[in-house]
Amino acid sequence: MTFIDILFPLIFVVTCGFLAARIRFISGAQLDGIRVYIFNLAIPVLLFLSMFRADLSQVASASLLLAFYLPVVVLYLLVLVLLRVRFNLSMSDAALSALNSTYSNTVVVGLPVILAALGEQAAAMVFMIIPLHSAVLFSLTFVLARKANGGLEWLKPLFLNPVVLSISLGLVANLMSLSLPALLLSGMEWFAQPAIAGALFVLGASLVQYGFRPVWCPALMLSVVKLLLLPLCVYLTATLLALEPLQRQVVTLMSAAPLGVNAYLVARQLGVQQAISAGSVVLSTLLSVVSLSLWLAILSI
Numbered sequence: 001m002t003f004i005d006i007l008f009p010l011i012f013v014v015t016c017g018f019l020a021a022r023i024r025f026i027s028g029a030q031l032d033g034i035r036v037y038i039f040n041l042a043i044p045v046l047l048f049l050s051m052f053r054a055d056l057s058q059v060a061s062a063s064l065l066l067a068f069y070l071p072v073v074v075l076y077l078l079v080l081v082l083l084r085v086r087f088n089l090s091m092s093d094a095a096l097s098a099l100n101s102t103y104s105n106t107v108v109v110g111l112p113v114i115l116a117a118l119g120e121q122a123a124a125m126v127f128m129i130i131p132l133h134s135a136v137l138f139s140l141t142f143v144l145a146r147k148a149n150g151g152l153e154w155l156k157p158l159f160l161n162p163v164v165l166s167i168s169l170g171l172v173a174n175l176m177s178l179s180l181p182a183l184l185l186s187g188m189e190w191f192a193q194p195a196i197a198g199a200l201f202v203l204g205a206s207l208v209q210y211g212f213r214p215v216w217c218p219a220l221m222l223s224v225v226k227l228l229l230l231p232l233c234v235y236l237t238a239t240l241l242a243l244e245p246l247q248r249q250v251v252t253l254m255s256a257a258p259l260g261v262n263a264y265l266v267a268r269q270l271g272v273q274q275a276i277s278a279g280s281v282v283l284s285t286l287l288s289v290v291s292l293s294l295w296l297a298i299l300s301i
Contacts, residue, residue: 007109010285013197017204031205038198039265044166046192047134049185050107051170052178054127061128063241068129068251069136071233076102076140079225092145096266096273097218099141100280101225103263106130109288110257117296118249125250135167138266145270162269199261206264206278219279223259226284227291231256235298249299256295258284 020026026034076098083094104110107130114122173180234255238248259281267277 004289007285007289010109010200013200014204014207014282014285017201018207019204020201021205021208026205031202034198035202035268038195038202039268040162042192042195042198043262043265044162045188046195048166048170048173049188049192050130051135051167052173052180054130054170054174061125061247063243064125064128064247064251065132067238067241067243067247068234068254069132071230071237072102072255073136073140075225075230075233076137080144090272092270092272095141095144096263096270096277097222099137099263099266100222100259100273100277102230103137103260104133104226104255104257105260105285106133106254106257107260109285110254113257113292114250114253117253118246122246122250125247126254129251129254134262135171138167138262141266142270145272196261199265203261203264203278203281206274207282215276215279216283218276219283222276222280223284223287226259226280227256227287231291231295252295252299253292256288256292258288 021031079101080094080098083089083097084091089097106126111126111130114126231252235248235252238251243251259277261281264274264277264281267274
């Protein structure tokens with residue numbers, strides 16, 4: 001399986017959404033209805049199922065988790081501080097840009113690339129990292145973006161936001177080893193099936209609404225940080241922690257995946273950086289064809 005085989009469906013669905021909105025095949029009201037279903041219902045159900053079914057017992061390799069999450073969180077905070085101090089962005093805008101610089105499309109792009117390049121033996125390590133990925137970065141973003149409001153208002157997203165709530169409930173259900181009826185799980189699977197494709201379609205349609213030209217420069221800068229600087233930091237951390245070659249390859253390739261479409265969901269939930277987030281998802285996905293090839297070449301040395 002080549003990178004084109006993996007990335008073409010993503011680019012194809014985004015393009016279809018863009019064209020559908022461009023030629024007005026769907027109206028603004030229809031697009032709003034799709035957004036509500038995808039972002040408030042389908043994606044939260046998908047995230048709940050992912051957390052509920054994750055094998056948390058495998059999350060036992062502290063060095064593997066540290067090699068991935070330490071540089072991710074540190075770079076997130078560095079980007080946040082830089083944008084706040086140097087460019088005087090608001091906390092919400094800076095937090096979203098930091099998310100756009102560090103959140104990886106681990107499931108749709110990262111996992112297939114790793115399996116194709118490294119084989120099935122790498123799958124267990126991938127599933128050690130994935131369960132906490134969205135929970136850590138989304139919660140951090142919601143807390144920082146909302147805390148600036150003062151008081152306890154910043155706590156509301158952690159309990160009322162569909163994304164954080166679904167992740168939290170899935171994690172609790174997993175830890176409690178709850179047994180949900182098979183029929184219910186089957187129904188939820190059907191409910192969540194359109195989540196990824198629908199989010200990509202809406203993303204493409206939103207590029208018509210927001211426009212790509214005004215945001216290409218910040219989207220390019222965030223994509224460079226995401227595709228080159230973050231994997232470099234992860235690679236160096238994994239080397240310092242003396243991870244085995246396969247472990248180092250896994251964490252580096254996971255961090256080198258393009259920006260995940262769920263970052264755009266967070267942007268919509270917070271009402272900030274929506275155009276930049278949408279542009280960053282598309283641009284980083286296109287550029288990842290080159291960057292992932294580069295990282296695979298470096299890791300094979």
